[in-house]
Amino acid sequence: MNKGNNVQNNETQEQPSNAQKNKKVLSKLVLIVFGMFGFGFALVPLYDVFCDITGLNGKTNESAASYSARSVDETRTVNVQFISRTAQGIPWKFEPMEREITVHPGETKFVKFYAKNESTQDIVGQAVPSVSPGLAAAYFQKIECFCFNQQPLKGKEEVEMGLQFYVDPELPEDISTLTLSYTLYDITGKVDS
Amino acid sequence: MTTDTLTEQPSADHDSHDDHHDHKPTGIKRWLYTTNHKDIGTLYLWFSFIMLLTGGALAMVIRAELFQPGLQIVEPDFFNQLTTVHGLIMVFGAIMPAFTGFANWMLPMMIGAPDMALPRMNNWSFWILPFAFAILLSSFFMESGAPNFGWTFYAPLSTTYSNGSTAFFVFAVHIMGISSIMGAINIVVTIMNMRAPGMTYMKMPLFVWTFFITAYLLIAVMPVLAGVVTMLLTDTYFGTSFFDAAGGGDPVMFQHIFWFFGHPEVYIMILPAFGIVSTIIPAFARKKLFGYASMVYATSSIALLSFIVWAHHMFTTGMPLAGELFFMYCTMLIAVPTGVKVFNWVATMWRGSLSFETPMLFSLAFVILFTIGGFSGLMLAMTPVDFQYHDTYFVVAHFHYVLVTGSLFSIYAGAYYWLPKWTGNMYSDSLSKWHFWCSLISVNLLFFPMHFLGLAGMPRRIPDYALQFADFNKWVSIGGFAFGLSQLIFLAVVIKCIKGGEKAEAKPWDGAEGLEWTVASPAPYHTFSTPPKVD
Numbered sequence: 023m024n025k026g027n028n029v030q031n032n033e034t035q036e037q038p039s040n041a042q043k044n045k046k047v048l049s050k051l052v053l054i055v056f057g058m059f060g061f062g063f064a065l066v067p068l069y070d071v072f073c074d075i076t077g078l079n080g081k082t083n084e085s086a087a088s089y090s091a092r093s094v095d096e097t098r099t100v101n102v103q104f105i106s107r108t109a110q111g112i113p114w115k116f117e118p119m120e121r122e123i124t125v126h127p128g129e130t131k132f133v134k135f136y137a138k139n140e141s142t143q144d145i146v147g148q149a150v151p152s153v154s155p156g157l158a159a160a161y162f163q164k165i166e167c168f169c170f171n172q173q174p175l176k177g178k179e180e181v182e183m184g185l186q187f188y189v190d191p192e193l194p195e196d197i198s199t200l201t202l203s204y205t206l207y208d209i210t211g212k213v214d215s
Numbered sequence: 216m217t218t219d220t221l222t223e224q225p226s227a228d229h230d231s232h233d234d235h236h237d238h239k240p241t242g243i244k245r246w247l248y249t250t251n252h253k254d255i256g257t258l259y260l261w262f263s264f265i266m267l268l269t270g271g272a273l274a275m276v277i278r279a280e281l282f283q284p285g286l287q288i289v290e291p292d293f294f295n296q297l298t299t300v301h302g303l304i305m306v307f308g309a310i311m312p313a314f315t316g317f318a319n320w321m322l323p324m325m326i327g328a329p330d331m332a333l334p335r336m337n338n339w340s341f342w343i344l345p346f347a348f349a350i351l352l353s354s355f356f357m358e359s360g361a362p363n364f365g366w367t368f369y370a371p372l373s374t375t376y377s378n379g380s381t382a383f384f385v386f387a388v389h390i391m392g393i394s395s396i397m398g399a400i401n402i403v404v405t406i407m408n409m410r411a412p413g414m415t416y417m418k419m420p421l422f423v424w425t426f427f428i429t430a431y432l433l434i435a436v437m438p439v440l441a442g443v444v445t446m447l448l449t450d451t452y453f454g455t456s457f458f459d460a461a462g463g464g465d466p467v468m469f470q471h472i473f474w475f476f477g478h479p480e481v482y483i484m485i486l487p488a489f490g491i492v493s494t495i496i497p498a499f500a501r502k503k504l505f506g507y508a509s510m511v512y513a514t515s516s517i518a519l520l521s522f523i524v525w526a527h528h529m530f531t532t533g534m535p536l537a538g539e540l541f542f543m544y545c546t547m548l549i550a551v552p553t554g555v556k557v558f559n560w561v562a563t564m565w566r567g568s569l570s571f572e573t574p575m576l577f578s579l580a581f582v583i584l585f586t587i588g589g590f591s592g593l594m595l596a597m598t599p600v601d602f603q604y605h606d607t608y609f610v611v612a613h614f615h616y617v618l619v620t621g622s623l624f625s626i627y628a629g630a631y632y633w634l635p636k637w638t639g640n641m642y643s644d645s646l647s648k649w650h651f652w653c654s655l656i657s658v659n660l661l662f663f664p665m666h667f668l669g670l671a672g673m674p675r676r677i678p679d680y681a682l683q684f685a686d687f688n689k690w691v692s693i694g695g696f697a698f699g700l701s702q703l704i705f706l707a708v709v710i711k712c713i714k715g716g717e718k719a720e721a722k723p724w725d726g727a728e729g730l731e732w733t734v735a736s737p738a739p740y741h742t743f744s745t746p747p748k749v750d
Contacts, residue, residue, distance in 0.1 A: 069472075
């Protein structure tokens with residue numbers, strides 16, 4: 023009987039220690055699980071920052087560049103091509119009025135895009151720019167761009183939208199052609215809400 | 216009596232009512248309520264085999280469609296559903312649960328523990344799996360059809376252009392993820408806390424090490440997968456714009472987050488295979504594993520490197536040159552620890568007294584064919600040539616060599632190696648050799664010509680192809696049907712082995728080492744109630 027009691031005592035001392043040990047590791051691992059779930063979402067802003075620095079995804083600056091004094095590099099020319107497309111489901115005509123222009127790095131240029139709402143409904147559009155090659159995105163500076171704003175168009179209404187830009191003279195030597203692509207999305211629903 | 220039992224099993228305390236001898240419920244309840252690691256291991260293994268046959272059946276339809284150019288059997292959209300669900304089932308339903316099954320059966324016996332550390336969670340982590348796959352497979356019978364966006368579910372294919380199956384897919388993946396995470400947590404806690412006295416980390420069998428490291432990988436990346444499918448869900452149904460450029464998101468970011476999970480995932484499916492093969496080769500070479508410590512370090516370095524190579528799946532998405540070079544070199548660096556492993560296996564066999572029982576045959580096939588898959592991986596790692604290979608059958612050949620002749624063959628090797636321990640009977644030797652040779656020949660007929668198809672430019676995931684690929688595809692399909700049928704031989708071997716056969720000794724392989732061979736065959740329902748002493 024005595025012996026039995028001893029065993030019981032030993033056990034009660036040992037038992038919690040083992041369960042506690044398990045619980046301790048378990049709670050740490052669960053913490054890692056939640057941490058990594060959060061990390062997955064943290065990758066979203068991290069990716070944006072990373073792309074901002076490296077120009078990885080060809081996203082251009084979302085704010086306007088200033089008219090700072092720049093030297094124009096007359097010795098170099100860069101072709102700038104304009105491409106436009108409409109996302110699925112937006113009944114707009116949307117195209118650049120000039121397909122391609124040649125600029126000197128540093129020189130400020132103004133081009134226009136044409137958009138027409140071909141439906142009878144009021145639609146708000148948003149153009150999202152992307153530069154290819156992606157590395158050049160950081161050197162493409164927009165002073166004024168229709169893509170900074172939402173563009174509402176009434177049914178059958180048309181508009182000419184301006185883009186004022188320059189190419190940074192620091193643009194790497196091996197890049198001689200830049201393609202600026204605009205995709206136009208229907209954001210009517212998102213504006214309402 | 217009760218006190219004695221409890222004293223013998225200090226670590227199974229919180230579940231002591233289950234540990235009274237043979238009070239287990241009978242019939243289906245035994246399996247539903249079980250917290251016994253052997254029962255749960257058996258459930259996992261049977262489940263994964265059923266999933267292997269299910270995913271295999273889908274592959275048979277794919278190969279039947281590809282037997283000839285042109286569209287014969289299925290519509291292109293349904294073909295996409297087949298490839299998608301085939302991939303998902305094989306990855307999450309066949310390979311991963313099979314390894315968890317091995318972990319459940321063998322880990323406690325290998326480290327001298329009475330059970331897994333968290334037996335109730337163990338039951339839970341298995342029993343949610345069938346529901347996940349029921350959800351996934353049920354979508355075949357919905358109006359929308361099953362997921363058709365590839366097992367990699369790239370946005371916007373799975374968001375804007377989804378056929379409406381995204382919600383089913385997302386919830387199925389959530390459940391699979393929760394199951395894997397719970398299984399992995401159990402493995403880590405068991406290995407950390409339940410080793411027999413004297414078994415230090417560097418004395419653990421390599422099998423235990425590989426599962427330990429794999430479990431950490433799972434804990435680290437499965438939550439990221441859960442995160443990315445959640446973003447997919449909210450993008451599709453709740454108007455967020457994680458991957459939608461219209462709202463400021465970026466579809467390429469989907470690929471980054473997915474492959475941040477996806478690349479460690481491929482090591483989750485191969486590191487346990489390394490563990491199994493590292494157990495079997497020494498047993499049949501009758502020599503100790505060559506370079507045990509280097510194997511541990513190699514496994515750890517592969518696991519660590521796996522976190523910084525993900526973008527090699529995305530070379531063609533447009534990356535700065537520095538990025539492409541970084542991911543190319545890091546990827547090639549993985550060949551170093553992997554090479555260490557392959558050379559260690561060869562060195563283990565060097566001048567050993569080899570014998571060629573079926574587990575050894577599968578292990579040898581693993582070493583050779585996995586290495587072929589590794590080499591094609593190195594070819595794919597080279598950025599410039601990847602632009603040619605990307606999304607061709609060369610990629611299909613590569614990952615089937617590492618996953619079928621790699622992971623799956625190691626699972627067969629392990630199954631044959633431990634079947635005598637599990638069932639108490641020896642399997643039919645001749646039938647198992649039939650299984651091996653039929654599989655070996657057909658699997659190479661199935662996957663080897665795919666390399667050439669890919670190099671010649673045949674794209675993956677397309678139900679039709681140009682006429683010049685017709686002959687090779689015919690042979691590939693014949694290999695596919697033969698490989699599919701050969702797996703039924705395995706089913707026959709296992710059923711025959713469970714029903715009877717030559718009685719197995721406690722240690723049927725004379726060169727085998729490890730604590731699992733110190734208990735009787737079949738392994739008693741409860742083992743190591745008293746922890747063994749390890750010197």
